[in-house]
Each structure stands twice: as structure tokens, then as C-alpha cells.
Amino acid sequence: xVEADKPILPSWRDGAAKRAIIDFVARVTTAGHPxxxxxxxxxxxxxxxxxxxxxxxxxxxxxxxxxxIQALAPQHPEWRARQPFKAVLDGDVDGIMAVGxxxxxxxxxxxxxxxxxxxxxxxxxxxxxxxxxxRFGRAYTDLVYQPMLxxxxxxxxxxxxxxxxxxxxxxxxxxxxxxVYGIPPEQVIGSSIVTRYVVQDGEPALLREAELHFFNDxxxxxxxxxxxxxxxxxxxxxxxxxxxxxxxxxxSGPGPRFGLLLHHDDAEREFxxxxxxxxxRLVRGLDEAxxxxxxxxxxxxDWELVFPS
Amino acid sequence: xVEADKPILPSWRDGAAKRAIIDFVARVTTAGHPxxxxxxxxxxxxxxxxxxxxxxxxxxxxxxxxxxIQALAPQHPEWRARQPFKAVLDGDVDGIMAVGxxxxxxxxxxxxxxxxxxxxxxxxxxxxxxxxxxRFGRAYTDLVYQPMLxxxxxxxxxxxxxxxxxxxxxxxxxxxxxxVYGIPPEQVIGSSIVTRYVVQDGEPALLREAELHFFNDxxxxxxxxxxxxxxxxxxxxxxxxxxxxxxxxxxSGPGPRFGLLLHHDDAEREFxxxxxxxxxRLVRGLDEAxxxxxxxxxxxxDWELVFPS
Numbered sequence: 001x002v003e004a005d006k007p008i009l010p011s012w013r014d015g016a017a018k019r020a021i022i023d024f025v026a027r028v029t030t031a032g033h034p035x036x037x038x039x040x041x042x043x044x045x046x047x048x049x050x051x052x053x054x055x056x057x058x059x060x061x062x063x064x065x066x067x068x069i070q071a072l073a074p075q076h077p078e079w080r081a082r083q084p085f086k087a088v089l090d091g092d093v094d095g096i097m098a099v100g101x102x103x104x105x106x107x108x109x110x111x112x113x114x115x116x117x118x119x120x121x122x123x124x125x126x127x128x129x130x131x132x133x134x135r136f137g138r139a140y141t142d143l144v145y146q147p148m149l150x151x152x153x154x155x156x157x158x159x160x161x162x163x164x165x166x167x168x169x170x171x172x173x174x175x176x177x178x179x180v181y182g183i184p185p186e187q188v189i190g191s192s193i194v195t196r197y198v199v200q201d202g203e204p205a206l207l208r209e210a211e212l213h214f215f216n217d218x219x220x221x222x223x224x225x226x227x228x229x230x231x232x233x234x235x236x237x238x239x240x241x242x243x244x245x246x247x248x249x250x251x252s253g254p255g256p257r258f259g260l261l262l263h264h265d266d267a268e269r270e271f272x273x274x275x276x277x278x279x280x281r282l283v284r285g286l287d288e289a290x291x292x293x294x295x296x297x298x299x300x301x302d303w304e305l306v307f308p309s
Numbered sequence: 310x311v312e313a314d315k316p317i318l319p320s321w322r323d324g325a326a327k328r329a330i331i332d333f334v335a336r337v338t339t340a341g342h343p344x345x346x347x348x349x350x351x352x353x354x355x356x357x358x359x360x361x362x363x364x365x366x367x368x369x370x371x372x373x374x375x376x377x378i379q380a381l382a383p384q385h386p387e388w389r390a391r392q393p394f395k396a397v398l399d400g401d402v403d404g405i406m407a408v409g410x411x412x413x414x415x416x417x418x419x420x421x422x423x424x425x426x427x428x429x430x431x432x433x434x435x436x437x438x439x440x441x442x443x444r445f446g447r448a449y450t451d452l453v454y455q456p457m458l459x460x461x462x463x464x465x466x467x468x469x470x471x472x473x474x475x476x477x478x479x480x481x482x483x484x485x486x487x488x489v490y491g492i493p494p495e496q497v498i499g500s501s502i503v504t505r506y507v508v509q510d511g512e513p514a515l516l517r518e519a520e521l522h523f524f525n526d527x528x529x530x531x532x533x534x535x536x537x538x539x540x541x542x543x544x545x546x547x548x549x550x551x552x553x554x555x556x557x558x559x560x561s562g563p564g565p566r567f568g569l570l571l572h573h574d575d576a577e578r579e580f581x582x583x584x585x586x587x588x589x590r591l592v593r594g595l596d597e598a599x600x601x602x603x604x605x606x607x608x609x610x611d612w613e614l615v616f617p618s
Contacts, residue, residue, distance in 0.1 A: 040493060117535055174539045185539025197528040197554055204558045206535050219506040226426055226515050230483045230494025245506055249513045
């Protein structure tokens with residue numbers, strides 16, 4: 001039951017989006033209401049990049065990949081003459097943007113594989129702790145959306161279990177998800193590469209291999225949610241067409257359902273992008289949200305604050 | 310902290326196994342103790358077949374497969390002349406036992422694929438509700454081990470999060486894990502087949518395909534635990550060499566660790582099997598348990614009760 005004695009979602013301005021969230025939570029948590037949902041079935045799923053934290057001008061993990069290529073370059077003299085690595089080492093932004101999915105996959109494998117899961121987590125943690133966003137000059141873990149942190153907390157206070165369901169690498173996100181979002185590692189679902197169990201000198205380890213295991217985007221998101229969570233969530237939050245299938249599946253189930261798309265329309269405080277934003281584009285979602293009963297939250301008008309102050 | 314004012318693990322007889330469990334839990338939950346572990350890292354993993362419930366004379370899910378073949382046979386006249394189906398339809402026990410992993414996989418695909426996840430779950434639920442064990446005449450969900458139910462509860466009362474990590478099919482186990490073990494679907498890790506997201510007439514569904522996605526046994530168990538849980542558990546419970554790698558990985562980490570193997574030596578109350586038990590064999594585990602500091606619980610002497618009365 002929604003408690004009325006303390007401010008709910010204080011960084012959300014009064015408006016249709018905030019009202020829709022609060023109304024949904026009130027309905028599913030009120031005993032005796034026809035839309036009441038048992039706590040065990042109160043599952044909410046959140047995209048990460050662009051939904052919980054900043055993803056422009058480049059997704060955070062892509063920047064990690066570029067920095068790892070710079071760091072590993074001395075051990076790979078052949079990269080100086082070979083794309084996509086040459087573009088990165090030359091600081092050739094147009095060349096980097098032109099690598100496409102195959103080039104990106106090659107860079108991920110070159111920087112994310114060949115080490116143990118524990119060594120990779122240590123690299124990711126160090127990088128996250130020391131890197132700064134090029135425009136805001138703040139750590140990426142400070143560039144999470146304050147209204148979404150409040151929403152995660154509000155849902156959990158109402159006995160929802162919150163999951164991240166992201167195209168990002170699962171082992172990258174798990175290094176900060178608990179500290180930043182209060183989401184423990186086992187509630188983070190992401191893309192993954194193959195890992196293999198090895199025992200060397202009696203010491204077991206998990207070795208990351210240069211082979212894709214699962215790409216958690218688009219139609220992969222419902223598949224992964226089913227694999228990890230084992231049932232259909234009742235609420236889904238995203239910001240791009242990569243989240244379309246997830247919202248479609250979640251909001252098509254029986255009983256009360258909630259889908260929300262965050263529209264980045266605030267160039268002043270964050271970024272403005274939708275239909276032409278490449279991998280982060282939002283086209284079908286914007287077109288079909290009204291027909292499907294999905295809420296569209298507009299950063300510029302619905303959020304009093306963007307980042308934690 | 311272990312509470313002393315109510316009986317702990319009442320169906321476990323006093324002995325080395327019970328004392329080792331209680332001592333471990335006391336150490337990791339006592340603030341200020343050098344072995345104290347934060348609640349978020351108190352992860353315990355349990356094999357299912359033969360560890361939490363009966364797996365003889367045939368694993369429960371294998372029996373489900375055989376019954377599904379009988380049920381589907383009228384739609385597949387070709388099965389009457391084709392192995393491994395012919396052996397099943399003829400009730401030829403030796404022929405069934407001789408099908409091997411390839412034959413088993415073929416039967417699983419023929420009975421578990423081509424339908425939606427929701428239709429499959431309904432079939433599994435109906436079967437579980439109506440089937441009886443050939444020797445005990447009780448529902449399989451009554452043939453769970455009372456001492457292990459108490460152990461799951463004892464760990465959870467001490468802020469452990471309990472996971473099933475089984476070679477069994479994840480969507481099969483999830484139909485009863487919450488009701489029987491108090492383990493919600495998202496804490497069940499198992500073998501899986503490929504699922505595909507499809508939208509038919511505007512209705513999305515997940516379709517189960519006749520292709521293996523992951524076989525969660527042996528060295529696959531540490532890999533899957535890392536993929537789902539995102540960190541190394543501190544306690545692992547199993548009963549066969551299929552659990553060896555899981556126990557090895559769990560008990561090799563830094564800090565306090567606990568590994569336990571259940572030895573089925575009680576032909577009178579349940580079954581007696583170890584070194585010659587085919588897929589359920591326990592050889593390396595028995596040999597190396599003393600060297601590795603693993604506890605071996607003996608059903609005959611350590612358990613006052615086997616099944617809930």
C-alpha cells in the first residue's frame with residue numbers, strides 16, 4: 001500500500017507519468033483490489049543505459065572498451081595498422097562510429113576475454129572508479145537518474161523485486177549495480193560471453209572466452225527474463241526500441257501491467273535524442289506507446305532533477 | 310546468529326554432519342567473528358535430484374518424459390518402430406536404460422519442445438500433481454528430504470539466500486520449487502533448451518525449440534552459478550560427482566566455506582547407491598571429501614527422518 005505520510009517520488013514533477021506510476025502501485029498493492037498482485041509476482045524490469053544512467057555521447061561500457069584498447073595497445077603492435085583498433089588508437093571518432101556491430105564485437109572480445117571473471121571484475125571496478133564523463137566531468141556512477149533511483153526504491157518499498165535487463169555486459173554491470181542501484185548481482189541480466197571452468201595448480205577459476213554467449217537486446221530480453229526470472233514481470237521500464245519486445249511481452253500478460261518509456265528531450269540538462277539515435281533510437285516505441293497504454297516520461301517536463309545533486 | 314531457544318535441524322541426529330553445519334552457520338553469522346560473512350554474500354547452492362528429493366529408481370523428470378511419450382504416442386505412429394521411443398512404448402526397461410545421453414536428449418526434445426513456456430509449465434504442473442512414486446506410492450513432492458527442508462529453512466533464517474543448481478530442466482523445477490522448497494523461480498538454475506520470442510496475432514509468447522541451450526551438470530554448474538548469481542557461493546550441497554566441480558569451486562574461495570555430500574546408504578528407508586549409480590554415481594566425491602574438508606552426511610545414521618511424515 002502506498003504510504004501517504006512522506007513525499008513519494010520527490011524528483012518527479014506532478015503530471016501524467018508520476019500519477020500513472022503511483023496509481024499502478026496503489027492498485028497492485030491494495031489487498032482486496034481487483035488488481036491486487038501477490039508480492040512474489042511483483043517483478044519490475046529496467047533497462048540500464050539511457051533508462052537508469054546516461055548513455056550519451058557513447059554508452060559507458062563502449063568507453064571502457066576504448067580505454068582498454070589504449071591500455072592494451074603496447075602489447076598489440078599489430079593494432080596500429082588494423083581496424084577497428086587503428087581508429088581507436090588514432091582518436092578517429094568518425095572511424096570509431098563506423099565500425100558497426102562486427103567491429104564492436106571484435107573490440108569487446110579483444111578487451112573482455114582471455115582473463116578470469118575475477119580479474120575482469122577488478123579491471124571494471126578500477127575503471128568505473130577513475131573515469132569521468134566528457135561533458136559533465138563526474139564519475140559515471142554519479143550520472144544515474146535521481147528520479148529512477150527514487151522509483152526503484154518506491155517499488156522495493158512496495159515489495160517489488162527490481163531487475164536490470166540490459167544489452168550491456170552482465171559482469172560489467174554487476175560491479176556497481178548493488179552499490180549504485182541497490183540491485184544485487186543475481187538481479188542483473190545482461191549480455192554475456194562464454195566462460196569456462198578451469199582448474200590450474202589446484203585452483204579453480206572461470207575463464208572468459210572470446211565467444212558471444214548471449215546478446216541481451218530486442219527479442220532477447222523477454223527470452224533472458226524468462227531464463228533468469230522464470231515468469232513474466234508486471235512492470236517494465238526502457239528508453240529505446242531495444243526495449244520494445246520487453247515492454248510488449250510484459251504489458252501483454254493478464255492482469256494489471258505497466259510499461260514506461262523515458263523520452264530524452266532535455267538537451268540542456270542531459271541529452272535530446274530519439275528517432276535518429278542509432279542503437280539508442282526510439283521510433284516504434286514512441287509511435288505505439290499511446291495504442292499500447294504505455295506511459296512516456298519526458299525528462300524535460302516530468303523530472304524536477306536529473307542527476308543526484 | 311544461531312538461536313538456541315528452539316530445536317535446530319530436529320530431523321538431523323547429533324553427529325559430525327549436524328555439528329559441522331551448525332558450527333559453520335554460527336561462525337559466518339556472528340558479528341566480530343573472523344569468519345563473519347555479510348548477509349549479501351551468504352549464498353548457498355543445492356543440487357536437486359538426490360540432494361533435495363528422491364532420484365531413484367529413475368530421476369523424476371525422466372519419468373515425466375516417459376509419460377509424455379506415452380501421452381503423445383497416438384500423434385506419432387512412427388514411434389512404434391523407432392528407438393528410443395519403441396522401448397518406452399513397449400515398456401522395455403532394459404531398452405530404456407540403454408538409450409544413453411543421445412537417446413535421452415532426443416526424448417526430451419520430442420516431449421519438451423514445440424510448445425510455449427506457459428503450456429509446458431501447465432503440463433508439468435498437472436503431471437506433478439497426479440503422478441506417484443512406484444515404490445512409495447506418494448506424490449514426488451512428498452518425497453523431498455525432511456532434513457534438507459529444515460536445512461534450507463535454517464540457512465534462510467540466518468539470512469542465507471538459497472539456490473537450486475540442478476541438471477534438471479529449469480522450467481520443470483520452477484513449477485514446484487516455491488511451493489515445495491520455498492525457493493522462488495528466479496533462484497532455480499537448471500538445464501534449458503532454446504526459447505524464442507514470437508508474436509502471433511498480436512499475442513507475444515515464448516516458444517520452446519528442440520535445441521539444447523545449456524546442460525547444467527559437472528563443470529557447467531560453476532559456470533551457471535556465475536552467470537545467474539554473479540559471485541561465488543560460500544556453501545554447496547550435492548550428492549553425486551555431477552556436483553564435484555560445484556563443491557570444488559565453492560570451497561576453494563577465500564574465507565569460510567562449506568561443502569556437503571549426501572551419501573545414500575539407506576536401502577531400507579530410501580535407496581543405497583554410490584559408486585555404480587550411473588549418472589548419479591559418487592566416486593571422486595567420496596574419495597576426496599576428507600582431503601577437501603567436505604562433510605559427508607550419511608542418510609542411515611545422520612537422519613532421524615527421511616521424508617516428511
